[in-house]
Amino acid sequence: MLRSSVKLVRGSSSRLSALSLRAVNNRFSSHFTASSKLSLEDVNPRVIAAEYAVRGLIPARAEELKKKLQRHPHEVPFKSIINANIGNPQQLKQKPITFYRSVLSILQSPSLLETDVFPEDVKARAKTLLDNVGSVGAYSHSQGSSVVRESIAKFITERDNGALAHPKDIYLTTGASDAVKVIFEVILNGEKDNGVLIPIPQYPLYTAALALKNATPIPYYLKESDNWGTNPQEIDDLVSQAEKFQVKPKILVVINPGNPTGAILSKENIEQILAVAAKHGLVVIADEVYQENVFEGEFHSFKKVLSELQSKHAEFDSVQLVSLHSSSKGVSGECGQRGGYMELVGFKPEIVALFTKLASISLCPVVTGQALMEMITNPPKEGEPSYELYQSEVSAIHDSYKEKADALYAAFKDLDNIEVQKPQGAMYLFPKITFNDRVLAAARESNLLPDVFYCLRLLESTGICTVPGSGFGQEPGTFHVRTTFLPPGSEWIQDWAKFHKEFVEKFAE
Amino acid sequence: MLRSSVKLVRGSSSRLSALSLRAVNNRFSSHFTASSKLSLEDVNPRVIAAEYAVRGLIPARAEELKKKLQRHPHEVPFKSIINANIGNPQQLKQKPITFYRSVLSILQSPSLLETDVFPEDVKARAKTLLDNVGSVGAYSHSQGSSVVRESIAKFITERDNGALAHPKDIYLTTGASDAVKVIFEVILNGEKDNGVLIPIPQYPLYTAALALKNATPIPYYLKESDNWGTNPQEIDDLVSQAEKFQVKPKILVVINPGNPTGAILSKENIEQILAVAAKHGLVVIADEVYQENVFEGEFHSFKKVLSELQSKHAEFDSVQLVSLHSSSKGVSGECGQRGGYMELVGFKPEIVALFTKLASISLCPVVTGQALMEMITNPPKEGEPSYELYQSEVSAIHDSYKEKADALYAAFKDLDNIEVQKPQGAMYLFPKITFNDRVLAAARESNLLPDVFYCLRLLESTGICTVPGSGFGQEPGTFHVRTTFLPPGSEWIQDWAKFHKEFVEKFAE
The missing domain is CATH 3.40.640.10 (Type I PLP-dependent aspartate aminotransferase-like (Major domain))
Known part of the structure; x- marks a missing residue:
């Protein structure tokens, strides 16, 4: 047990105190003064220097707004946050491929092999994997x-x-x-x-x-x-x-x-x-x-x-x-x-x-x-029980991506002060936005980079969460926004177009 | 398309050649000489310096013996490799806890919620988790x-x-x-x-x-x-x-x-x-x-x-x-x-x-x-459908660990030149083995540390795979072996005891 024979000597920035270690245990004969906690100068400057925009300022503000939406929905001018900042399809209600998930279910509960919940090729695949790894709970x-x-x-x-x-x-x-x-x-x-x-x-x-x-x-x-x-x-x-x-x-x-x-x-x-x-x-x-x-x-x-x-x-x-x-x-x-x-x-x-x-x-x-x-x-092959469903799920997702990418591209192409390249692949568009001197001045006044200024206004007005081009790097003097085209529906695209028009009007010279 | 107007100039250690980049594409006007590949002096010396004994020399030799066992079982003096080198319980046939795995199955295939494969508290837990994460396929x-x-x-x-x-x-x-x-x-x-x-x-x-x-x-x-x-x-x-x-x-x-x-x-x-x-x-x-x-x-x-x-x-x-x-x-x-x-x-x-x-x-x-x-x-609570099974599975594993630890401890205590502390926790015993001058000389001759020498002989004779104490550090001049007590059965313990007696006899002065 500790005795409380402790002399306190408090410093200005941290609590410094002399504690008899003997009080903690009789084997010690020395005294000590407690040291202060780690500060930024004590730790790895490389971690301090590292930045990761995809989960940076704008997404952090989106998280705050999401909480506000739950508590005070009437104080926010939109109904939900549209996470177009990160390629996270299943967060946006994309359904997983049934074959993959069915096999993974069996890997977790091999007793499902003895039921008829899943088709034969699902069971066979799970068995092949289990025979090799033993259990998904073992180190491989x-x-x-x-x-x-x-x-x-x-x-x-x-x-x-x-x-x-x-x-x-x-x-x-x-x-x-x-x-x-x-x-x-x-x-x-x-x-x-x-x-x-x-x-x-x-x-x-x-x-x-x-x-x-x-x-x-x-x-x-x-x-x-x-x-x-x-x-x-x-x-x-x-x-x-x-x-x-x-x-x-x-x-x-x-x-x-x-x-x-x-x-x-x-x-x-x-x-x-x-x-x-x-x-x-x-x-x-x-x-x-x-x-x-x-x-x-x-x-x-x-x-x-x-x-x-x-x-x-x-x-x-x-x-x-x-x-x-x-x-x-x-x-x-x-x-x-x-x-x-x-x-x-x-x-x-x-x-x-x-x-x-x-x-x-x-x-x-x-x-x-x-x-x-x-x-x-190594997906299901033609003729196997899971093939048709697999194929239709894959095609549906492919088609929906293409459709969404085209819709977003078409919307941007119609807008003033936005230039956008035709989407070829991946999950993103990276439109260039031209800002006039009034926007640049307003951004400077808010102590924000112009693209951050735009993304923040977009978020606050519509709930659409994107990532400013500065998070990815861009030619000096140019400004971009990265958006995924994953969010469901087209309403958010219309909201963005409306916001953009109003933004351009507001800052017209 | 590439044209083959290539002059080859071969160096001694690597292929050096002059290729017209113009041949690859007309936009280039320069020529280049191919550079050589990365060698150890070009990469991170810290990675070269890092060591990890748990998957080091002895386990690597065990992998070779495992393959030999499959191909030429009669050339190996044991029937299987006993992986006592790593705390990997499910590799050694320990059964996972049913409650955990059942919930994980549903997380992979939420449609299982609509079946009666799993009890209600399993479904409820899966639902709570799914409500929070949306899908296990989404970034959280x-x-x-x-x-x-x-x-x-x-x-x-x-x-x-x-x-x-x-x-x-x-x-x-x-x-x-x-x-x-x-x-x-x-x-x-x-x-x-x-x-x-x-x-x-x-x-x-x-x-x-x-x-x-x-x-x-x-x-x-x-x-x-x-x-x-x-x-x-x-x-x-x-x-x-x-x-x-x-x-x-x-x-x-x-x-x-x-x-x-x-x-x-x-x-x-x-x-x-x-x-x-x-x-x-x-x-x-x-x-x-x-x-x-x-x-x-x-x-x-x-x-x-x-x-x-x-x-x-x-x-x-x-x-x-x-x-x-x-x-x-x-x-x-x-x-x-x-x-x-x-x-x-x-x-x-x-x-x-x-x-x-x-x-x-x-x-x-x-x-x-x-x-x-x-x-x-947050395991199942008393009164919930999964509680009893959960409790019995947990107790059985606890008891089996205790039993195995005690059996191994008892076996070591009886052996000459081995000292072992009573197991209190974790999954390991770390017995100290005293080697005489003849063993030390034989190890030196094999260019091995004495504890590595012992573990290698143990492996080659019995299939028991352990980790030499030098992989964990030990007081200079002392030698140990780390073994998990996880392998099933007690036969391997007897095999080890037999090996040890023969080892001591063989090197008796």
């Missing part, structure tokens, strides 16, 4: 279950016209964000001179993860007027110049289909990018999580294009590529299940061993998320 | 679903005799390993002078994560002869001396119940440790993932003891504590589901904001794992 192999990696390798091989993928090169991950962090952990050594080429605009996970690793982001600008195309010559020039600034470019990030731009890279473009990577020994991170979300043109995987180049030109043999995929996007939209994988291509065995070691330190990715990636890459 | 709040955090806060408050816990201080995590990495990320700034006090022996996640953060581990030795007790005076002395070595201790890690030792800290011991933390401003990480695995004595949470001290002595107000819990241990053993939480106690709001920001960069922890933590902290 750190890289992921072998049966899951085999299905993924087969999927990649078929997708890439026969360019072989091997289960040993597949690493299951906790979503794709986790993969990015692992790649950065292995390749970046914590020194500021480590450079990573990132597209601007970019998905802000990249700048956040780079801030945490103390690396230098080297922005290459996507060409808005060219439908957000990539200019490999610019990347080549940047790398050549980097040395002058004591920066060593190590990684080149490509997001295809693009987030937030929705653009899809042509095959020719990918060839050029790979040539730049080969020339400079850059590791390519191909963020291909939206590979199923394609409306216009065709998706070419970096792996496929690389394999074709390698079959003709030995100089591409040195290219090192990591391709990312995820359960969160596509038509599955299973964000909360945290499934994902990365495929390592072209690394030396000693580097691969480091990826394996990091995976083992994290024990294993969530096993149900692994099972989900197995099903996403 | 980054800290975790509010309903989950409320149940956890209530559980902690009850466990700690009314010391209040708040949902806002709870962060759901991907197992407890993830929590450790997040805490290190926030508090350690990447400089070598950041010190972290860790118990020796320790769970090797800590040294691995510290290597990745470039921090200095400061070992404090647990007292084997005192049933692996902690000596706070030693910690106090170490911190006082650290300055002389230009090391600033920032964090104190305590594992209670202990891994790999199985020891449980007394309340008095915890008070002393908290006094040292208060005196030196150390953040305490209380790794309490084995809090349900208690056979002897009583588990006292750091939060509870801290609250009691704070109610009497203002000098404990400055203590900053993070308590970890997980779905992987206890009686649930749901390792592959990757559930976990941390509770932050006593941090300044600006530091808490950094934890929140990091959580948002990771989007959200797996939602099914969150649901599992809700159920673990």
Whole structure:
């Protein structure tokens, strides 16, 4: 028991006191003065520096408004918050694919195998997975279950016209964000001179993860007027110049289909990018999580294009590529299940061993998320009991995405001071908004960036929650808004158009 | 299309070639020479330095033997691999708790609510969770679903005799390993002078994560002869001396119940440790993932003891504590589901904001794992339909753990050259093995540490896979083996005893 023979000596900023440790226990003979708590100067400055706009100021204000709506609905000029800030389809009532979920139910309760609740192919799939993992409650192999990696390798091989993928090169991950962090952990050594080429605009996970690793982001600008195309010559020039600034470019990030731009890279473009990577020994991170979300043109995987180049030109043999995929996007939209994988291509065995070691330190990715990636890459086949329902669910989601994207695009095209590129893929539009001097002055007065000012007004007036372009990066002097086209219905699109017209009128010069 | 006007210039170690970028695309005018691949000197030396013994040399050899067993069973002197190297209960056929899994099944397929497959309280719980998260496929709040955090806060408050816990201080995590990495990320700034006090022996996640953060581990030795007790005076002395070595201790890690030792800290011991933390401003990480695995004595949470001290002595107000819990241990053993939480106690709001920001960069922890933590902290109550089955399953697992721990303890106690402490908690025994000069010489000849030599021979002779004490750290000159007591049956215990006797005989001087 403690005795209370304690002398208090209070300081100004924190409680400093002398406590006899002897009072706590007789084995101690010293006295101590209590130390103060951690302040910002005591902790990791890289965490302080990191920013993540998708869950930043505007979404935080949306959360407040949501609570206000529940308590005082009449004090808010709209009926609900429209979360167009994040690609989170099931939050917006998108139904999950029945086949996936049925199998996952059995994995949780294998006794369902003895009922007739689910069709035979669902049961068979669950049995295959259970035979391999034993239980979804057991740690799996750190890289992921072998049966899951085999299905993924087969999927990649078929997708890439026969360019072989091997289960040993597949690493299951906790979503794709986790993969990015692992790649950065292995390749970046914590020194500021480590450079990573990132597209601007970019998905802000990249700048956040780079801030945490103390690396230098080297922005290459996507060409808005060219439908957000990539200019490999610019990347080549940047790398050549980097040395002058004591920066060593190590990684080149490509997001295809693009987030937030929705653009899809042509095959020719990918060839050029790979040539730049080969020339400079850059590791390519191909963020291909939206590979199923394609409306216009065709998706070419970096792996496929690389394999074709390698079959003709030995100089591409040195290219090192990591391709990312995820359960969160596509038509599955299973964000909360945290499934994902990365495929390592072209690394030396000693580097691969480091990826394996990091995976083992994290024990294993969530096993149900692994099972989900197995099903996403190995869906029901024609003739199987679940095929028709699966096919109709997938088509319905695809069609609805296309329809919503077109509707949003059409609405923006009609509005003054807004320019928007035709959506090709992913889940986003990234319209450019031109602000006149009156808007810029009003934003300055509110101490907000102009795009933040616009998004905040949009939110306060309509409940539509978006992310300002500044969270993704944009050409200096230009302003954008990222919106998903996922929210159901078209009413919110009309609300936005109405808001925009009023905004333009209000600030007319 | 690529033309093949390519001049090949091959180097010795890698293929260097000059390729006309113009050949890939006419917009380029420069030529390039392909760069070589990443080698170990190009990547993060901290990843190279990190080690994780639980999945190290011995388990890797066990995997090879497992494959050999399948192909050439007659070339291996045992019938199966006994995985006593990792606390992975469901790999060893432990049945999951039916209530948890039934609810998780419904979360995956809400249509099961309309069947009578599951009892009413299972359905009600699933409905409560679904009402809160919408779908387990949607990203939740980054800290975790509010309903989950409320149940956890209530559980902690009850466990700690009314010391209040708040949902806002709870962060759901991907197992407890993830929590450790997040805490290190926030508090350690990447400089070598950041010190972290860790118990020796320790769970090797800590040294691995510290290597990745470039921090200095400061070992404090647990007292084997005192049933692996902690000596706070030693910690106090170490911190006082650290300055002389230009090391600033920032964090104190305590594992209670202990891994790999199985020891449980007394309340008095915890008070002393908290006094040292208060005196030196150390953040305490209380790794309490084995809090349900208690056979002897009583588990006292750091939060509870801290609250009691704070109610009497203002000098404990400055203590900053993070308590970890997980779905992987206890009686649930749901390792592959990757559930976990941390509770932050006593941090300044600006530091808490950094934890929140990091959580948002990771989007959200797996939602099914969150649901599992809700159920673990809020199990069926007396009178509810699932209560009896739940209670009997929990008791059976508890009893079986106790029984296995006792059987293993009894077997070791009878053996020559082995000393073992009575198991109090967790899932492990950490017997000390004394090797004579002949064993030490034989190990040296095999280029192995003596404990690795022993574990490898044990594995090759019996199939029993364990982890050498050197993977956890041990007093210089002493040697140990960590074994879980989870494998079913007692045959493997007899096999081990037989092996040990033969080993001692073989190397008798």
